[in-house]
Amino acid sequence: MDYFGYAGKELYIDLTDGVIEEKPLNLDMAVKFLGGMGIQQRLLYDLLKPGTDPYSPENPIIIGSGPLTGTGAPGSPRVMGTTKYPETGAIGSAGGAMRFGFMLKFAGYDHIIITGKASKPVYIKIVNDDVEICDATHLWGKDIVETTENLWDVYGDCGVIAMGQAGEHLGKLAQAACDLGSSLGRGGLAGIMGSKNLKALVASGTGSIKIADAERFKKARETLFEGAKRYAYHGDIVRYGIMQSWANYRVQFGYTKNRTLVPDLKIIDKGIGFEAYKKLGKTAFGCPSCFIADKEIVEMRSGRFKGLKWSTAAYLNAAILSTRLDLKDSGEAVKFGEVTDRLGIDQLGFSDLLDFIFTLHEQGTIGSSDVGGLPLKRGDIDVVLTWLEKTANREGFGNVIADSWQGLMKAFGEDLIKNSTAVIKGREGIWEPRISGLGTNEFAQLTYPRGPNAESGGSGLYALNQPIETVRRHAQRMGMSKEAIDRSFDSPLKINIGRFVTSSEHWLALFNSLGICNRHVNNRFYHIDIIAELYSAATGIDLSPQELIKYSERVWNLFKMINVREGFSKKDDEPPGVWFQPMVTHEGKELYMMDYYKTRRLTREDVEQWLRDYYDERGWNIETGIPTKEKLLELGLEEMVPSLQKK
Amino acid sequence: MKKILMIDPDKCVGCRQCALSCSFNKEHLFSLAKARITTLWAYKIDMNVPMMCQHCEKPLCMDVCPMGAISRSDESGAIVIDPDRCIGCRMCMVVCPFGAVTWDEDTKCMIKCDLCDSDPECVKHCLYGALTWLPADEAAISRRQLGAGYLAEALIKLKE
Incomplete structure (x- = not known):
């Protein structure tokens, strides 16, 4: 059978008995759930028994991409990793990029489904149909850079997913990395790899991705190139x-002392911000198919860390996060980023956790003896590095941090964490509504079934101070119907965020399912009409823009249902208490949570109302926050109705 | 004036749109193996290097081909392979110093860049300026200008 767009095969690998089985891609499933995240969630729904311990051999990891990956559709390298994540206990589909998914397609596979547990360290090699579980004893204990470079040396032009020491020690903050240019699996994917003794995956291939209607595909592709x-x-x-966009992000993420303080950003600008960044050595690189590459290898040209190189998706992340820990300059920021990436630790989570601990110490709540004698000194890179090493290797109190907020709840009591942090579903939110206002990114942290994260589809409200016209244009790009637009913009606060977010989520599901990068710089060139053209031309499955949106809604409902089956419901979507307490700027001004356009201060009832509007817009039960039987039937998700009835 | 395809690895980000565009143009599908250009990630020097036929003035591939299947196109100046004559002996692949001639498993023929009838598809899809299509004399000048830039930078550093 000929497949178009899709590679056409799935690879089942059982690490316990070493059995490798190749199966044809189930085209009915592909048609119904698009690919990438959609297919992976559907596969997991069948493979995962509810209540399974994330670290048990029975928890599968599914890695692969969508029908546009491997084609020349610009920015389509997205690789997804679906599993039950240990940090939140939720099933999620994490997105990464670079070469792995792309190469996997050329090797002939859309997805790899990994189950079981190897008896010793292994890596999976996929070179066309030469698939092998290889000994990785020599790689165990090595960091992500060492592991990746070792495999690049052996396999040449290939894609590598690797994990570091944090993954080997089953860290809940442990994430993998793709080709030293993209993280994969915030929330502990690498910890799941660790539990399976799976150090890395390598793919390369000489196959082809066939296109059903080349002329039609070419036309849509050229439109995107013209735009760029x-x-x-x-x-x-x-x-x-x-x-x-430093000027924007420094404000959005410029908070410290457990989100109580907005520091003087002018000081940060000088040592760590844009001016400091421009003094770094830099080599730009991008993912396969990207037409607006923004990744980089930065190099310190002076100071204590002179000569240090760091391959990263963005210097920005480490810059922002190191300000949370009061690190002084770009050299310390690069060091912080480089070490977290080597060990395979989630920078966002780690910096928030450590900031929280430092804050508790500064408030006199804890002392050094409460953290196993680890140093409690903010503003010292060596202290941060010590904590990182201990966390990656689960040594001393590092063992507590390795379990993320679950660890701190055990150490300091659940109430302290619940009452004084922005933790939602077991993970801290990143977008801070007391600074940015409660826009789509901030609100979507509540409803994202995987737990809060940086990605939240698209909305036009990604950055600060976007005019309402931009949001309306974005709504059209996302293919929102006139009725949905009318409902979403019918609000005294200009936008009903609860209703609007549902469309952002569908946009995200679409990108994650088809394999398109949802980073702002790529996302901005895409329009639902173009996506429908690319998908239909590539696969030969003719879907209209409206149908694609409906299919994305199906994917999102599946994503929700697989988590409903795990016990998630409205109680897990509640806003954290700290959102309703003020932050203070370094000048002493109090910041309260307001709407995105800063019309007025928001109360808990306002947020609750937007949550009800969100459920209502989705056709879900507004009391329980879960899909209704009618909605599941409407979307053709009959098989999920029994999970609903158990609730 | 004859045009030539210039490569500037410093500007290459490794997006491989050149290879994707090439295979799409030639074969109506996407494939790295069927592309006549490839980008290699040389991580030890932090550089992506586009690799393709340089359409040499003294092409070794042409010299060694036992079937006389390789010739220079009068129109584009490209070194091209006549698939009807190619017997797949791979001698051209062996002698090419750039690894620019590759084997196509489906047609059992050697394949290489033919400059797309003087309208190279790879250049049209390189948005980073790593591939340019320039008149030969301009290309020399542009390389010289680039060299002058490096020299000036070095002199400034010396003065500092």
Whole structure:
């Protein structure tokens, strides 16, 4: 059978008995759930028994991509990793990029489904149909950079997913990395790999991705290229990556002392911000198929860390997060980023946890003896590095941090964490509504079934101070119906965020399912009409823009249902208490949570109302926050109705 | 004036749109193996290097081909392979210093860049300026200008 767009095969690997089985891609499932995240969630729904311990051999890891990955659709390298994540206990589909998913397609596979547990360290090699579980004893104990470079040396032009020491020690903050340019699996994917003794995966291939209607595909693809050629900031983005938007992000993520303080950003600008960044050595690189590359290898040219190189998706992340720990300059920021990436630790989570611990110490709540004698000194890179090493290797109190907020709840009591952090579903939110206002990214942290994360589809409200016209344009790009637009913009606060977020989620599901990168710089060129053209032309499965949106809604409901089956419901979507307490700026001004356009202060009832509107917009039960039987039937998800009845 | 395809690895980000565009143009599908250009990630020097036929003035591939299947196109100046004559002996692959001639499993023939009838598809899809299609004399000048830039930078550093 000929497959178009899709590679056409799935690979089942049982690490316990070493059995490798190849199966044809189930085209009915592909048609119904698109690919990538959609297919992976559907596969997991059948493979995962509810209540399974994430670390048990029975928890599968599914890795693969969508029908557009491997094609010349711009920015389509997205690789997804679906499993039950240990940090939140939720099933999620994490997104990564670079070469692995792309190469896997050329090797002939859309997805790999990994179950079981190897008796000793292994890595999985996929070179076309030469698939092998290989000994990885020599790689165990090595960090992500060492592991990746070792496999690049052996396999040449390939894609590598690797994990570091944090994964080997089953860390809940442990994430894997793809080709030293993209993280994969925030929330502990690498910990699950560790539990399976799976150190890495390698893929390369000489196959082809066939296109059903090449002329039609070419036309849509060229439209996107024309858009990128006309884009005035193309050069700046390649030159500066997302640091180009430093002025915006420094404000959005500029908070410290457990989210009680907005520091003086001018001081940060100087040592760590854009001016400091411009002094770093830099080599730009991008994912396969990307036409607006913004990844980089940065190099310190002076100071204590002179000569240090760091391959990263963005210097920006480490810059922002190191300000939370009061690190002083770009050298310390690069060191912090480089070490977290080597060990395979989630920078976002780790910096929030450590900031929280430092804050408790500063408030006099805990002392050094409460953290096993580890140093409690903010603003010292060596202290941070000590904590990182201990966390990765689960040594001393590092064992507690390795379990993320679950660990701290055990150590300091659940109430302290619940009452004084922005933890939602077991993980801290990143977007801070007391600074940015409760926009889509901030609100979507509540409803994201996987637990709060950086990605939240699209909305036009990604950055600060976006005019309402931009949001309306974005709504059209996302293929929102006129009725949905009317409902979403019918609000005294200009936008009903609860209703609007549902469409952002469908947009995200679409990107995650088809294999398109949802980073802002790529996302902005896409329009639902173009996506429908690319998908239909590539696969030969003709779907209209409206149908694609409906299919994405199906994927999202499946994503929700698989988590409903695990026991998640409205209680897990509640806003954290700290959102309703003020932050204080360094000048002493109090910041309260307001709506995105800063019309007025929001109460808990306002947020609750938007949550009800969200459920209502989705056709879910507004009391329980879970899909109704009618909605599941409407979306063709009959098989999920029994899970509903058990609730 | 004859045009030539210039490569600037410093600007290459490794997106491989050149290879994707090439295989799509030639074969109506996407494949790295069927592309006549490839980008290699040389991590030890932090550089992506586009690799393709340089359309040499003294092409070794042409010299060694026992079937006379390799010739230079009068129109584009490209070194091209006549698939009807190619017997797949791979001698051209062996002698090419750039690894620019590759084997196509489906047609059992050697394949290489033919400059797309003087309108190279890879250049049209390189948004980073790593591939350019320039008149030969301009290309020399542009390389010289680039060299002058490096020299100036070095001199400034010396003065500092």
